[in-house]
Amino acid sequence: MLNPQRSLPELPKMSTASQLERAVLEEEFNWLLKEEVHAVLKQLQDVLKEASRRFSMPTPGLENQLKQENFILGSSTMDQVKGVLTLQGEALTQADINLKVAKSSQVLHFQFREDKQWKLQQIQDARNHVNQALQLLSSHDESYHFKSGAEVNKLMDAVMLQLTRARNRLTTPASMTLPELAASGLMNFKPAGSSVLHNPGAMFELNNNRFEVSHVHKVECVVPWLSDTLVFFTISLQLCQQLKDKISVFSSFWNYRPF
Template sequence: MAAAMASQGERAVLEEEFKWLLQEEVHAVLRQLQDILKEASHRFALPTSGSGRAVKQENFVLSTSGTDQVKGVMTLQGDALCQADVNLKMPRNNQLLHFAFREDKQWKLQQIQDARNHVNQAIYLLMNRDVNYQFKTGLEVLKLMDAVMLQLSRARNRLTTPATLTLPEIASSGLTNFKPAGGSVLHNPGAMFEFGSQRYEVSHVHKVECVVPWLNDALVFFTVSLQLCQQLKDKISVFSSYWNYRPY
């Protein structure tokens, strides 16, 4: 009888702790997530419709690791690459070639817009309930955390693994004056393209990179938010180990 009473007492304490977790700690974590993700969203300085406010242009130096054969500067305006100047030193004769964007064209970086959309969707999921709403089950919280984490993972992946364009896609964008010969992918040696009346083959590939600080900030916010979501999921899951059934 004493053991049974102790067991019932322990169960009552655990149920009270779990109730406090649902009613208090969950909401504190949700508020923290909202604050972090709003900061992340603010990093994406994209123009909004009707704002009439131009986004400032930022210049970034392009660099390659271990070689000076490619140098350049790009100009980013929000989610648009609006200018780029690249100098390429030919490996055989050291001839210097200069390339630049057409002044009337911009290269929309869809991955930036997509990442911001995913962040805003995560914020919507966190705020899409009445301020006095109370969670009744742990399963309810787990489903919310999974949905938020899915949006944050998609946002992070769009920035860390952007899609590459094929030669036909580059040519059809209007950014350049060359046209592809066949369906070769731009970054593969052996790809063929035409410029003017001349036919060329890609013999070497150089990857240039630059650091965009505000995108790095956004990635840090994504990582911190994903960790908070997982920690809350872990706390809720711990309680299930004290019952023979899932307390959801």
């Protein structure tokens, strides 16, 4: 009894047109890895260096030479809180705030202690994330040859992570708890328990008197150079995504085999 052997199906040969198309795409992709990627990295560095300069990093020993900027607190919904803040670099150096007590004409006046400053941690963190993004970009100079699109995407993902973290720290800063505010020494009061700042019902003591938070008022001020920094973050994230999209176009071709 004969056992017929199964024959493998014959694969169609790649057409000359397909070979030419593949060669052209490979040449374009190699140009992208060698030339365009580095052009984008250079553009990203220029944008982020401009963003970093907005943070006014003080020179050691010369912190007092930073320009002081005054900002008026405001709200579109109420006028119970009015005041002026003084920002010097990443630190609030002065605050003059008037609070109108609810259901009363009494106005309370608050100021920062003259020997204290409030370091804005969100600005420090955002600046650190920008510097980490710049370090990632500078780790590949113009002589470096990227070997694959995946390598480029990995770098872009790492840079985008730092930029997203920097943007989030500026747009959604964490609120201080009453214990943290008391520990800072900015004002002479101490918290009772572990109540969170801005929550009605929180307790604190001031001048041996016990108080409870009954109302919450939120006021804001626009810091133009921080707004500029957020624009630079958006531009940089767009550049990273555009480069990833170009890599994706070539990747979709390599994964598709019509022949």
